[in-house]
Each structure stands twice: as structure tokens, then as C-alpha cells.
Amino acid sequence: MPRAGLSPERLTLAAAELADREGLHAVTATALARHFGVAPASLYSHVRGTLDLRERVALLGLQESADALADVLAGRSGRAALAALAAGYRDYATAHPGRWAATRTRLDPAAAATSAGPRHAALARAALGAYGLDEPDLTHAVRIVGALVQGWIELETAGSFDHSDPPAAASRERLVDALDAMFRAWPATPHPTTTPQTEDHTP
Amino acid sequence: MPRAGLSPERLTLAAAELADREGLHAVTATALARHFGVAPASLYSHVRGTLDLRERVALLGLQESADALADVLAGRSGRAALAALAAGYRDYATAHPGRWAATRTRLDPAAAATSAGPRHAALARAALGAYGLDEPDLTHAVRIVGALVQGWIELETAGSFDHSDPPAAASRERLVDALDAMFRAWPATPHPTTTPQTEDHTP
DNA sequence: CGCCTCTGCCTACGCATGTTAGGTTTTGGC
DNA sequence: GCCAAAACCTAACATGCGTAGGCAGAGGCG
Numbered sequence: 435m436p437r438a439g440l441s442p443e444r445l446t447l448a449a450a451e452l453a454d455r456e457g458l459h460a461v462t463a464t465a466l467a468r469h470f471g472v473a474p475a476s477l478y479s480h481v482r483g484t485l486d487l488r489e490r491v492a493l494l495g496l497q498e499s500a501d502a503l504a505d506v507l508a509g510r511s512g513r514a515a516l517a518a519l520a521a522g523y524r525d526y527a528t529a530h531p532g533r534w535a536a537t538r539t540r541l542d543p544a545a546a547a548t549s550a551g552p553r554h555a556a557l558a559r560a561a562l563g564a565y566g567l568d569e570p571d572l573t574h575a576v577r578i579v580g581a582l583v584q585g586w587i588e589l590e591t592a593g594s595f596d597h598s599d600p601p602a603a604a605s606r607e608r609l610v611d612a613l614d615a616m617f618r619a620w621p622a623t624p625h626p627t628t629t630p631q632t633e634d635h636t637p
Numbered sequence: 638m639p640r641a642g643l644s645p646e647r648l649t650l651a652a653a654e655l656a657d658r659e660g661l662h663a664v665t666a667t668a669l670a671r672h673f674g675v676a677p678a679s680l681y682s683h684v685r686g687t688l689d690l691r692e693r694v695a696l697l698g699l700q701e702s703a704d705a706l707a708d709v710l711a712g713r714s715g716r717a718a719l720a721a722l723a724a725g726y727r728d729y730a731t732a733h734p735g736r737w738a739a740t741r742t743r744l745d746p747a748a749a750a751t752s753a754g755p756r757h758a759a760l761a762r763a764a765l766g767a768y769g770l771d772e773p774d775l776t777h778a779v780r781i782v783g784a785l786v787q788g789w790i791e792l793e794t795a796g797s798f799d800h801s802d803p804p805a806a807a808s809r810e811r812l813v814d815a816l817d818a819m820f821r822a823w824p825a826t827p828h829p830t831t832t833p834q835t836e837d838h839t840p
Numbered sequence: 841c842g843c844c845t846c847t848g849c850c851t852a853c854g855c856a857t858g859t860t861a862g863g864t865t866t867t868g869g870c
Numbered sequence: 871g872c873c874a875a876a877a878c879c880t881a882a883c884a885t886g887c888g889t890a891g892g893c894a895g896a897g898g899c900g
Binding site: 641642643675676678679682683 | 847848849850851852
Binding site: 538540551555570571573574575577578580581582583584585586588589592593594595598599600604605608609611612613614615616618619620621 | 741743758773774776777778780781783784785786787788789791792795796797798801802803807808811812814815816817818819821822823824
């Protein structure tokens with residue numbers, strides 16, 4: 435019998451496709467072994483186990499989405515950058531729901547440090563550059579955008595907006611307007627706080 | 638041997654405590670049976686199975702958090718209401734991480750309709766009343782607040798803010814200021830859109 | 841007080857999954 | 871053509887979900 439030609443990369447890719455197709459919970463050693471026509475135990479020389487597999491999918495998702503975001507953000511700033519950011523994340527999340535879900539699981543600090551997480555923070559930071567915020571407000575702003583995009587995608591994909599008017603797409607437009615308005619009207623800092631800076635992981 | 642005195646309510650409560658203590662993934666028929674000193678099969682006359690169990694935890698979480706929110710929001714409006722909303726959700730989520738996680742799983746439409754989900758939307762709607770937004774902007778605003786709170790809690794509990802300055806608590810303060818500013822400076826609607834209204838489920 | 845029925849809980853089973861241990865076969869370099 | 875290092879396999883154990891059918895405790899009724 436010919437060999438299947440397994441490798442951590444091929445396993446990760448197949449796991450990612452499986453996750454997108456049937457959900458992250460379907461990413462299991464057994465299912466993946468079936469896909470390659472191989473015994474489940476055979477995976478363990480390439481991958482540490484199911485958790486490792488999902489973590490690899492998460493890292494892949496972080497990488498890919500950072501690449502995609504870098505593309506759509508190129509050359510944009512201000513409101514256009516905000517719109518591109520929101521649309522870019524949403525598009526990736528809907529195109530690759532499994533990988534996106536994987537990025538939402540907590541990864542251990544070592545993996546997080548070497549992940550594309552910091553790139554996401556840097557991208558958001560650059561996208562907000564045109565608003566001229568100083569630290570620590572820029573960091574606050576990046577966190578707000580991150581949380582909003584994050585939560586929005588979660589609610590929209592969970593169908594929370596499905597049974598109420600207006601349609602989610604309309605709110606998404608207004609969301610960008612509102613964020614743009616927020617950063618233009620950014621409130622003066624009430625109590626001067628400690629010093630700023632640096633990046634977050636996970637987009 | 639005396640009977641254990643199982644009931645759907647007791648099972649749900651024990652499942653919720655287990656979820657808070659060890660994570661939602663630990664909520665399984667077997668673990669719960671162990672807790673009551675009972676055979677796993679004994680649960681199936683009270684509960685349809687593991688999924689049913691988790692759904693009950695989710696409904697409990699929606700109910701409890703709506704109650705808690707109603708309390709902290711009572712008598713507040715404007716910025717104070719926003720602050721209470723953000724703090725209230727965050728407090729519930731950190732006090733009951735398992736139940737909170739359960740509310741984030743998608744529930745089937747029938748259960749969602751009878752859940753406390755709509756109450757959450759109504760609470761947020763009332764909290765934003767002082768800003769005098771008209772429909773459909775009020776709905777947009779409610780969705781934005783919902784997504785932001787949602788995403789913020791997810792990022793904060795995932796530890797995304799742990800390794801960067803300033804501390805998350807400082808950003809949370811500014812978050813409320815920024816939202817307040819956003820709703821005061823709410824942008825005029827560019828294209829008049831269709832008619833508004835109604836509630837979302839899931840907070 | 842004693843019987844009888846109902847139902848709460850049990851034993852027994854089948855099946856799927858994750859994971860480890862150790863053997864066998866294929867592959868490719870020498 | 872050989873031989874060592876992999877790639878993959880079989881076997882086995884543990885844990886989990888869920889179904890079928892049996893026993894016995896609890897409370898109603900005479």
C-alpha cells in the first residue's frame with residue numbers, strides 16, 4: 435500500500451478545511467485520519483494530538499487573516515481604512531468560519547508570542563494613524579476597534595441580527611460611520627494616566 | 638440506598654457550577670453523574686443529553702445576567718448607564734465564566750425565542766434612551782454596544798490585553814468615555830434607509 | 841397496616857473518540 | 871542490493887455518549 439504522505443503542514447491544511455466545512459468541533463484525529471485513509475494513531479508522529487491540531491489551525495488563521503488585512507488596508511487611511519478593516523475581517527470570517535473560530539480559542543503564551551497576533555495589532559494601529567491619537571489613546575482605540583470587530587462578527591455569524599430590522603448590512607455601514615465619528619470626537623483624557631504602548635495578540 | 642433526588646433544575650444548577658469551575662467543555666453527562674453519585678444513564682430521564690444540558694446552562698445564564706443588568710441599570714441613564722452596562726456584563730462574565738460561555742453558543746430558534754435574549758436588547762435600548770436617537774439609529778446603537786461589550790469581554794478574558802500597557806481596566810474607562818462621545822456626536826444618516834425597530838436575542 | 845403501581849435509578853451494552861506502546865513495512869541513501 | 875530511518879499499522883486502554891430493559895423504593899389506596 436502506498437504511503438499517504440502526511441506532514442504537519444498537510445494535516446493542518448486538511449484540518450482547516452474540515453473546520454471550515456463542518457465546524458471546529460469536527461476537527462478530530464479520527465476524522466482527519468479517515469480523510470487521509472490512515473489509522474488515527476498514524477497522526478501522532480506528525481502532530482501532538484487533537485489540541486495541537488486545533489492550535490495549528492488557529493495559527494494558520496491568524497497568519498492568513500493578517501495577510502488578507504494587510505492587502506485591503508494598503509494605501510487606505512481614516513474612514514476608508516476603518517471600512518476596509520471591518521469588511522476584511524468579516525469577509526475572512528465568513529469565508530473561513532472554522533479557522534476564524536480557531537483563532538478565538540486561547541493559545542498558550544509561547545504559541546501566542548510567535549503567532550501573527552502582534553501583526554494584527556500593528557495593522558490596526560497603522561489604520562488608525564490618520565486620526566492623530568497620542569498614546570495611550572491610540573492603544574485604547576485599537577482595543578476598541580478590535581473588540582468591536584470581534585464582537586460584531588460573533589453576533590452577526592450567530593444570527594443575532596437575523597430576526598430584527600434593519601438588516602445587519604445596514605448596521606455595518608453605520609458602524610463605520612459611528613467609529614469614524616468617535617475617533618474624530620475623541621474625548622479629552624480626564625485623568626492623566628500612566629505611559630502607553632505595545633501590541634496585543636489575537637485580532 | 639437513598640435516592641439522589643435529581644431534577645432538571647438541580648442538574649442545570651450543578652452543570653452551571655461545573656461550567657464556571659472547570660469550563661463549559663467539562664459539562665458532560667458523566668461528570669454530572671459523578672457529582673451526584675449516580676450512574677450516567679440516570680440523567681437521561683431528566684435531561685435529553687449533554688447538548689440539552691448545555692442549552693439549559695445557556696438559558697440560565699441569559700436569565701441571570703438579564704436580572705443582574707436590570708438591577709445595575711435601574712435609575713441610571715446616559716454615561717452612567719453605559720458604564721453600568723459595561724461593568725455589569727463584565728462582572729457577570731468574570732463571576733460566571735462557564736455560564737457566560739454557554740450563552741455564546743448558538744441555540745435553536747425555539748429556545749432562543751423563549752429565552753431572556755430579548756430582555757437584554759430591551760435593557761440596552763432603555764439604557765441608550767437618554768441620547769435621543771431615532772430609529773433606525775437606536776437599533777444600530779444597541780447593536781454596536783452589544784458587539785463592543787461582547788468582544789471586549791472575549792478579548793479581556795482571553796488575556797489579549799495582559800501583555801501590553803496600559804492595563805485593561807484603564808482602557809475600559811476610556812471605552813465608556815468613547816462610547817458616550819460617539820452617541821453624542823452620532824453622525825447624520827447619509828442615505829435615508831428603510832423602517833426600523835425590534836429586538837435581538839443573545840446579549 | 842399492607843399491597844400495588846409508578847417512576848427513579850441501576851446494570852449491561854454498543855459505539856465513537858483520544859492516546860500510548862510497540863511492531864512491521866516502505867523508502868531512499870549508500 | 872542493503873540497511874537504517876522514517877512512516878504507518880495493530881493492539882489495547884481509557885473516557886464519553888446514549889439506549890434497553892430490570893429492580894426497588896416511595897407514596898397512594900384500600
